Amino acid sequence: MNLLRYVFIFLLASAMSSATTVSRAGPASDEEVSQAYIYLLGRLLVTRQQQLDFQEGFKWNELIHRKPGAVDWPNPNLDVAYSEAWVAVDETSCAIVTVPEIKDRYYTVQFLNGWGETFANINERLFPNHPSGDYAVCLRGANVALPDGMRRIDLPVAASRVLARVALGDDPDRAVALQHEFKLKPTGSPKLPEIPKTPIFDLGQLPGVEAFDAATIALDSAPDINVGLEELQTRVRSIAVAVKDSAEERKRVDGVIKAHAFPEIAKAGTIIGHGVIHNGWARPSVVGEYGMDYLTRTLVNNGGIWANIKPEVLYYRGGVDAEGAELSGDHSYTLTFPKDALPARFAHYFWSVIAVDNTRFRVLPNPLNRYLLNEQTHPQYGADGSLTLYFATEKPADAPDGNWLPIPKGQKFRLTFRFYGPIDGVANGTYWPPALVKRN
Known part of the structure; x- marks a missing residue:
């Protein structure tokens, strides 16, 4: 009797699975189109x-x-000197990364895949016993002869984006000199990937249905190594076929993207996907490594491409004041940290804050060419040990020069606060910066 019951359940489950497959073979629902587009x-x-x-x-x-x-x-990140590259390796060739000896200054060499996922860093945090010298970056499983004792880092993909960062600190000339000591060279002649030909769009005007015209080359040129997203990839491919074969479906999908996907991206951007907002500051739930959270990955790629992982840096984004109103250059704002919770307490290396526009997320032009506040702008602390930062078109009378970030008049903006080498409440997710107070 129990055997018959199990057989019945098995057949029922198989029938349901088949029904699901048949139904999914039809036109994608609005929600499926929206999620496939965001992915x-x-x-x-x-x-x-x-x-x-x-x-x-x-x-x-x-x-x-x-x-x-x-x-x-x-x-x-204007606190660092950047060096950048696209690296190609294969079964016959690795890439040798040379890291100079760097003391008392933050640095890292970051590797990302074709989806903006960070999968490796080279720095003193991860290699405390060998923080400098030559590293062989190889395709996982590649049998390449390397000098004895050379440190090897295996990559899960053949092509990766690389960013080397060196903190400018109080001696930017020294940072630039160190920056130029980073080296990169292949051990052989790896097969070079083709550059995917996909839409080149302005970040202020995302593509519509034409995104799916590039779906095949986008997916085939860089496999998404995160487990659990295979069904979504299949949906993307099926929508790509549908919009190619049917003008009516193409028109429908374009309308769904604009009516559903765009508003969903805008809404999710407020809290950076599945993050948490407090005091007007959003903290992402994931960054640099996303797993199945493709929504946050897309938002980060759009608003801050090449983000590193949380142990390296944690970003908070502020877009509203203490009353919940959007930040605007028509007003002036203060951000006050009490003595027992200064930014430096939460960063092993350094902290900084920049202002960017709300569309392209670029820093804001101003007559002083000042785009960030950090310890190198030499902010002054209050008599009680607190720190107040000012954001305004004109420097407030009570603002020390190094505490003031100029904001163009009438400009809608948001702030990005960085903690490099996050510690304490920033590292464990219990801290948020104070709320911004509008003064006029």
Whole structure:
């Protein structure tokens, strides 16, 4: 009797599975279209940047040393000197990364895949006994002869984006000198990947249904190694076929993207996907490593591409004041940290805050060419040991110069607060910066 019952349950489950398969073979629902688009967009934001990089002059396995501040992507980190590359390895060739000896200064060499996921860093946190020297970066399983004793880092993908960061600190000239001591070279002649030809769009105007025209090349050129998203990938591919074969379905999908996906992205952006907002500051639940949280991955790729993992840096985003109103250059604001909760308490390395626009997330032009506040702007502390930062078009009369970040008049903006080497409440998720107070 029990055997018959189990057989019946098995047959019922199989029938339900078949019914589901048949129903999913039909047109995608509005929700399925929206989720498939958001998933695909995360990859297209990376291919967009990759194409821009190579148009600019990038070559595989060659580092480009950026002049400090000369970084044109959303929410740039202006505390560091950047060096960048696209790395290709295969079964016959690794890449040798040379890291100079660096003391009393933050640095890291970060590796990301084609979806904006960080899967490796080279720095003193991860290699405390060998924080400098040569590292062999290889495709996992590759049988490549390397010098004895060379540290090897296995990558799960053949192509990766690399960013080397060196903190500018109080001696930016020394940081730039160290930056140029980072080296990158292949051990052989790896097969070089083709650059995916996908839409190059403005971040202020995301693509509509044309995103699905690039779905096949986007998915085939960089497999998503996160387990659990296979069904979503299949849905993306099926929608791509449908919009190619049917003008009516193409029109419908484009309308769904604009009516459902865009508002969902905007709404989720408020708390950075599945993050938490407190005191007007949003803290992401995940960053750099996303697992199945493709929504947050897409939002981060859109608003701060090449984000590192939480043990390296934690970002808070502030877009409203203490009353919940959007931040605007029509007003002035203060941000006050009490003596027992100064920013430096929560960062092993350094902290900083920048202001960016709400559309392209670029820093805001101003006559002083000042784009951030940190210890290097030499902020003054109050008589009680507190720290007050000021955000306003004109410098408030009571604001020390190093505590003031200029904001263009009428500009809608938001703040990004960084803690490099997060510790204490920032590391364990119990801390948020104080609320911004509107003064006029």
